[in-house]
Amino acid sequence: MVTPEILYMVIPCYNEQEVLKETASRLKEKFISLQSSGKISDKSRIVFVNDGSSDNTWDIIRELHSSEPEMFSGIDLAHNSGHQNAVLAGLMTVKDICDISITMDADLQDDINAVDEMIDRYYEGNHVVYGVRSARKSDTFFKKFTAESFYKFMKLMGADVVYNHADFRLMSKRVLQELAGFKEVNLFLRGIVPLIGFKSCSVYYERHERFAGSSKYPLRKMLSFAVNGITSFSTKPLKMITGLGFVMSVLSAVAFIWAFISKFAGLTEVGWSSTVCSIWLIGGLQLFCLGIIGEYVGKIYAEVKQRPRFIVADFLNDLGAEFINDPGKDSAENKE
Numbered sequence: 001m002v003t004p005e006i007l008y009m010v011i012p013c014y015n016e017q018e019v020l021k022e023t024a025s026r027l028k029e030k031f032i033s034l035q036s037s038g039k040i041s042d043k044s045r046i047v048f049v050n051d052g053s054s055d056n057t058w059d060i061i062r063e064l065h066s067s068e069p070e071m072f073s074g075i076d077l078a079h080n081s082g083h084q085n086a087v088l089a090g091l092m093t094v095k096d097i098c099d100i101s102i103t104m105d106a107d108l109q110d111d112i113n114a115v116d117e118m119i120d121r122y123y124e125g126n127h128v129v130y131g132v133r134s135a136r137k138s139d140t141f142f143k144k145f146t147a148e149s150f151y152k153f154m155k156l157m158g159a160d161v162v163y164n165h166a167d168f169r170l171m172s173k174r175v176l177q178e179l180a181g182f183k184e185v186n187l188f189l190r191g192i193v194p195l196i197g198f199k200s201c202s203v204y205y206e207r208h209e210r211f212a213g214s215s216k217y218p219l220r221k222m223l224s225f226a227v228n229g230i231t232s233f234s235t236k237p238l239k240m241i242t243g244l245g246f247v248m249s250v251l252s253a254v255a256f257i258w259a260f261i262s263k264f265a266g267l268t269e270v271g272w273s274s275t276v277c278s279i280w281l282i283g284g285l286q287l288f289c290l291g292i293i294g295e296y297v298g299k300i301y302a303e304v305k306q307r308p309r310f311i312v313a314d315f316l317n318d319l320g321a322e323f324i325n326d327p328g329k330d331s332a333e334n335k336e
Ligand code: UDP
Pocket: 011, 012, 013, 014, 015, 016, 051, 080, 081, 082, 083, 086, 104, 105, 106, 107, 109, 214, 215, 216, 217
């Protein structure tokens, strides 16, 4: 086999004090076995990204780093930036020091054992390896239903995402370097990574229940995530408005002719209810369409401001003076 590559595993953590120690020990075990089988370099690290947690998450990360600096690193974000931004902050911080990155949630829902296969696929020449859930036995019916509808709806709306793939994913250094060029604020990594291209494949695993703690994705956040995904990757809703407008115009032309004929045939019966109904219908449709347009305008507003998507407050590592990487580079550029 070729010389083992440096793997950086990026784990976003938001109020994960209940599960973090267990996650760290399981990942460490995995790293030791990968290192002893010569699949990854001894310079590989597990990087926890603290996404502005209000509990003891950062203290635990600091402890892990100081007791085993050659296994654990930590990134502290200045404030809670959301799951997607936390993942990106981690990836952008390590992009110049790793050969391979793998992102995974902190709650042990993703199968750590799938990592071996992901790395094998990487050595076979894949730059992106998607972790795809083969079953959702542990999810409640509601979560399974909403999540699966999410993927189907996304596809229908023109945003192509890998079915049943969340953010458990391997990416090569090359892909990370390209990812750095995507400057959008409304970040939806699942949509961006397929856009980058390069050879990719999927690895299947069973998703478990959360090891401890509670989900940080209530229905409200999930819905806004779906809306964000669609409006960031597709202009199909805008085209649908045009289509709707066209259909309405045809229908009103027909209605107009019908009204005209009725009038001359002496059939007119001035209907108050139909007038009121149509006013409501048209008003509702207009508001709905304006709302969709507003959604896009809001996005343009957020994008043109070009605010930094995350701010790295601290990067704990054992790389010493030879390491010249400005973890805040991505955001500093935008701050100018
Ligand atoms: N997370 C984060 N910032 C947030 C919310 C969540 O970094 O604002 C992390 C969280 O710690 C976890 C991952 O994102 O590692 C996924 O969150 P969660 O497990 O709560 O989502 P679910 O699996 O329920 O969809």
